[in-house]
Amino acid sequence: MTALKIIFDNVFQQFPEEAVALFAEAFTVKELKKGAFFLQEGQQCNHIAFIVKGDIMCYYNKDGKRYIDEFSLDYEFITDYSSFLNQRPSNKNIQCIENTAIYIISRDKLNGLYDKKNADFEHLGREMAEQLFLQWHEKSKSLLMDSATERYTKLIENRSQLPQRVPQYLIAEHLGITPESLSRIRKSLVQ
Template sequence: MITEFIKQVGKTLPLPESDLVDFLSKFKTIHLKKGEYFITEGQLKKELGLIVKGCMFCYYNKDGEQVIDEFSLENEFITDYFSYLTNSPAEKNVKCIEDTELLVLSFEILKSEYSNNSNYEKIGRIMAEGLFINWHNKAKSLMLDDAESRYLKLISKRPDLLQRIPQYLIASYLNVKPETLSRIRKKIASK
C-alpha cells in the first residue's frame, strides 16, 4: 500500500527513496467529497496536493462556462503551479469528480524545509519539467490537431479516463461541446 504508493510517486518524482519518504512525511491528509473544491478561482492557495485515492479536474471559467484543462487521478500532483510561480491568485478551479483522499503540503513549508538543500531545486525542476511537458503537449495538440484527432489521442493515451469521467467533461477537456464529442464518437464508431 504505502510502498506501492511511494513507488508510483517515485515515477513522477525520481528522488532516492529515503528522500521521497521524508518528503511525503511532510504532507497532511485531507478528505474531499465529490463536488467539493480543492482550489477556487481568486484564492491565493499555496498548497501542493497529491492524490491518494480519487479523481479531480481543473477548469477555467469562460463567461461562466467550464473549460477543463486537466484531470488528475491517483498518485498525481495537483496544484495551480502557475499561480504559485507568479504569486498571483488562482485562475483555475480544482474540483473533485469522486470522493478524494488528498495529501497536501504548503509551498511555504516546502520552501523552508528545503531551501538549504539541493533537493528543493530538484523537486522544483522536476515539477516544472513535468508541467512544461503537459502544457506543451496540450498547446501543440490545440495548434495542430482537429477535435477528432484530439479525441483519438486521448483514447489511446489515457483510456482510463473514459471509464471514470462523464463524457461532457471529456468534451470540455478536448475543447469542444458535448454535442460535438457525441458526433465524433458516432462517426468513429461507424468506421
C-alpha cells in the same frame, strides 16, 4: 509500500526512500468529497497535491461558461503552478469529480525542504516544473494543430482511464466540443 512512495515512483521514477521519508513528514493527508474544491478562483494557491485516489478537474470560468483545462487522476499531482509561484490570486478552479484522497504540501514546507540544499528535493522541484511545461507544450500544440478527433484520440491514448472515470459531457467540454460531437467521434472510431 506507502501511497506516497508509489506516487513518487510513478511520477518521478525511483525516488530514494530517505527523501520520501522526509517528504512524508511535510505532507498532510486530506479527503475531499465529490464536488469539493481544492482551489477556487480568487484564492491564492499555497499547496501542491498528489492524488492518492480520485479524479479532479481544473477549469476557468468566463462569462458564465466553464472551460476545462485538465483532468488529474490517481498518482498525478495538481496545483495552479502560476498562482503557487507568483503568490497571486488564481483564476483557476480545481474541483473533485469524485471522492478524492490527496497528500498536500504547503509552499512554506516545500521551500523549507528546498532550503535544506538536498539534491533530491531540488530534483523533485525540477521534475514537477518540467512535467508541467511538457503538458502545457503538448496541449498548446494540440489545440493549434489537431482536430477534435485527433485531440480525443490522443487523450484516450495517453489517459486510458479517463473515459471510464470522467463523464462524457466533461470530456466534451475539455475538448471544446458538444457531447453530441463527442458521441459521433467515438462512434466513428469504433467503426
